[in-house]
Amino acid sequence: MMASSADQSQLRPELLDTFRRGDAWIARAVVGNDKVFPPGQPLVTAGGASDMIFRIRTGWLVRSRTLPDGRRQIISLYLPGDLVGVKSLLFTRQPDAIECLTGATVGVIHHADLHRLCEQHCEVAFRLMWHIADEEFRLHKWMISLGRGTAEERLALMFLDLRDRLRRLGLTSSESFRLPMTQQHIGDHLGLTVVHVNRMLRRFREARMMTLKAGMAMIHDADALQRIAGPVQDVFQREQHEGGVAPA
Amino acid sequence: MMASSADQSQLRPELLDTFRRGDAWIARAVVGNDKVFPPGQPLVTAGGASDMIFRIRTGWLVRSRTLPDGRRQIISLYLPGDLVGVKSLLFTRQPDAIECLTGATVGVIHHADLHRLCEQHCEVAFRLMWHIADEEFRLHKWMISLGRGTAEERLALMFLDLRDRLRRLGLTSSESFRLPMTQQHIGDHLGLTVVHVNRMLRRFREARMMTLKAGMAMIHDADALQRIAGPVQDVFQREQHEGGVAPA
DNA sequence: CGTCGGCTTGAGGGAAATCAAACGATGTGG
DNA sequence: CCACATCGTTTGATTTCCCTCAAGCCGACG
Numbered sequence: 001m002m003a004s005s006a007d008q009s010q011l012r013p014e015l016l017d018t019f020r021r022g023d024a025w026i027a028r029a030v031v032g033n034d035k036v037f038p039p040g041q042p043l044v045t046a047g048g049a050s051d052m053i054f055r056i057r058t059g060w061l062v063r064s065r066t067l068p069d070g071r072r073q074i075i076s077l078y079l080p081g082d083l084v085g086v087k088s089l090l091f092t093r094q095p096d097a098i099e100c101l102t103g104a105t106v107g108v109i110h111h112a113d114l115h116r117l118c119e120q121h122c123e124v125a126f127r128l129m130w131h132i133a134d135e136e137f138r139l140h141k142w143m144i145s146l147g148r149g150t151a152e153e154r155l156a157l158m159f160l161d162l163r164d165r166l167r168r169l170g171l172t173s174s175e176s177f178r179l180p181m182t183q184q185h186i187g188d189h190l191g192l193t194v195v196h197v198n199r200m201l202r203r204f205r206e207a208r209m210m211t212l213k214a215g216m217a218m219i220h221d222a223d224a225l226q227r228i229a230g231p232v233q234d235v236f237q238r239e240q241h242e243g244g245v246a247p248a
Numbered sequence: 249m250m251a252s253s254a255d256q257s258q259l260r261p262e263l264l265d266t267f268r269r270g271d272a273w274i275a276r277a278v279v280g281n282d283k284v285f286p287p288g289q290p291l292v293t294a295g296g297a298s299d300m301i302f303r304i305r306t307g308w309l310v311r312s313r314t315l316p317d318g319r320r321q322i323i324s325l326y327l328p329g330d331l332v333g334v335k336s337l338l339f340t341r342q343p344d345a346i347e348c349l350t351g352a353t354v355g356v357i358h359h360a361d362l363h364r365l366c367e368q369h370c371e372v373a374f375r376l377m378w379h380i381a382d383e384e385f386r387l388h389k390w391m392i393s394l395g396r397g398t399a400e401e402r403l404a405l406m407f408l409d410l411r412d413r414l415r416r417l418g419l420t421s422s423e424s425f426r427l428p429m430t431q432q433h434i435g436d437h438l439g440l441t442v443v444h445v446n447r448m449l450r451r452f453r454e455a456r457m458m459t460l461k462a463g464m465a466m467i468h469d470a471d472a473l474q475r476i477a478g479p480v481q482d483v484f485q486r487e488q489h490e491g492g493v494a495p496a
Numbered sequence: 497c498g499t500c501g502g503c504t505t506g507a508g509g510g511a512a513a514t515c516a517a518a519c520g521a522t523g524t525g526g
Numbered sequence: 527c528c529a530c531a532t533c534g535t536t537t538g539a540t541t542t543c544c545c546t547c548a549a550g551c552c553g554a555c556g
Contacts, residue, residue, distance in 0.1 A: 010339040047483040067479050071396040075388050087381045091258040095482035129377045133335045136384040140323050146394040147439030148319040191395030196512055231315050234343035235295040444544055
C-alpha cells in the first residue's frame with residue numbers, strides 16, 4: 001500500500017485513524033474506474049466545470065493558470081496518491097487548468113458517488129477536508145518562496161521538497177529521481193524564466209550540488225541544498241535538519 | 249446581517265442554503281464569546297499550537313511568516329466575517345503567526361465546542377470545508393500575482409481586490425476605504441520592499457489613478473487600475489469587466 | 497524639544513528578464 | 527541514409543526592474 005502524506009504531516013494523531021478509513025473508502029470507490037491519459041492531456045480546462053474528482057495512480061499532474069499574454073504559473077504539482085479536483089465539489093467553475101505532465105492513469109469518482117459516500121461514511125468527508133487543508137498548507141509554503149525567495153532558494157526548495165514527497169510515497173529511496181518537467185515547467189512553477197532556471201541549474205551543477213539531465217534529478221550534496229533552502233523553509237522542515245546543520 | 253463572501257463566489261447554488269445554515273450555527277456559537285485584541289497582538293504564534301478558532305467581528309488580521317533573516321511574507325488578510333484558524337482543527341502545530349493589524353474584536357470557539365457542533369449539525373462541517381476551500385481559491389490567485397506579476401500589477405490587483413471584498417461585506421460603497429496597513433505591510437504582502445511600494449504608489453498618484461494617505465485608500469480611476477490588473481486577474485474577474493474594457 | 501515610526505526621495509548596484517542565436521537530441525519523410 | 531524540422535537546452539550580450547544603502551522629512555507623542 002502506498003504511504004500517504006498524512007503520515008509525515010502535522011495531522012493531529014487522534015485523527016489519523018479517521019483519515020485512514022476515509023482514504024480506504026475512497027481507494028475502494030475508484031477501483032475499476034481507471035482512465036489513462038497521454039502526456040499533456042487536460043483533465044479540466046480553465047473556466048470549465050467538472051463533475052468528477054480524480055485520484056492519481058501513476059504519473060504527474062499539474063494545476064496551472066495561463067494569462068492572456070502567455071505568462072503561465074504552475075500552481076501545484078500532483079503525484080501518485082494525490083486527490084485532484086476536490087474543490088470542484090463546492091464550486092461551479094474554476095479558473096485553473098489541470099493537465100498531465102506525463103502519461104497518467106487516474107481513478108475517477110463522480111460527484112454523485114462521492115456525495116453518497118460522504119453521507120454513508122463521514123470519514124470520507126473528513127478525508128476530503130484534510131486534503132484541501134493539506135493543499136493549502138503546501139501553498140502557504142510556496143507563497144514565501146515566490147514572494148521572498150531568490151531563484152537559488154526556490155530551486156533548492158523545490159528539489160528537496162520533491163525528493164521528500166517521492167520518498168514518502170516510496171517512489172524513490174535514493175538521492176535521485178525521475179523529474180518529468182522541462183526547464184520551462186520549472187520556471188513556470190517557480191516564477192522564473194527558462195533562461196534563468198538554466199543558469200541556476202548550471203551553477204548547482206558546477207558547485208557539484210545537483211544535476212538535472214534527461215529527466216533525471218540527481219542530488220549530490222543534499223546538505224548544501226539544504227543550506228540554501230533553509231532560510232525559506234518552514235519551522236518544521238528546519239527542525240528536522242537542526243542537528244545536521246550546526247550554527248557557527 | 250453581514251453579507252458573506254459566498255454570495256459572490258463560485259459556490260454551487262444548490263449548496264448555498266447549507267452554507268447559510270452552517271454559518272448561522274457558527275454565528276450563534278460565538279455570541280457572548282467575544283474577545284478584544286489591541287493592534288499588533290498575536291492570536292497564534294508561529295510553531296505554536298491552538299485549541300480554538302476565531303470569527304472576526306471587527307478589525308483586520310493577518311497570517312504571516314517571518315524568516316530567520318527577517319524577510320517576511322504576509323500570506324493572507326482577514327476581514328470582518330472571516331473565520332480564522334480553521335485548519336488548526338486538523339493540525340497539531342502550524343508555522344504561521346496570526347496577528348492583529350488593527351484593534352479587533354473576535355468571537356472565539358473552542359475546538360471541543362466546534363466538534364460537538366459539527367456532529368450535531370453537519371452543515372457546520374460543510375461550512376468549515378467551504379471556508380478552507382475558499383481560502384485556497386484566493387491563494388491560487390495570489391500565486392499568479394506573486395510568481396508572474398509586476399509590482400504595478402500586484403498593487404493594482406490588491407487594491408481592487410480589497411475594494412471588492414469590503415464592498416461585499418457592506419463596509420464601503422464608494423471608491424475609498426480605510427486601509428490599516430503600513431507600506432511595509434503592503435510590501436510584505438506583495439513580496440516587494442517598502443521603498444519600491446512607495447515609488448509605485450507615487451506613480452499611481454501622479455497618474456491620478458489612486459491615492460493612499462493617512463490610512464485611507466482612494467481609487468480615482470478604477471478603470472485604469474483595472475487595465476493594469478487585468479492580465480493577472482482570473483477569468484471570472486475579467487469577465488465582469490469585459491463590457492467596460494473594449495478590446496482594440 | 498527630541499525622538500521615534502512611517503513616509504519619501506536619490507544614487508548606485510545586482511538579480512533576473514529579454515533578446516538573440518547556436519546546439520544537441522529525436523523524429524520524419526523523401 | 528541523409529536532409530530538415532522540432533523541441534528542449536545552453537550560452538552570450540544587453541536591459542530593466544527591483545533592491546540596497548543612505549539620508550531627509552513629517553507627524554505623533556512623551
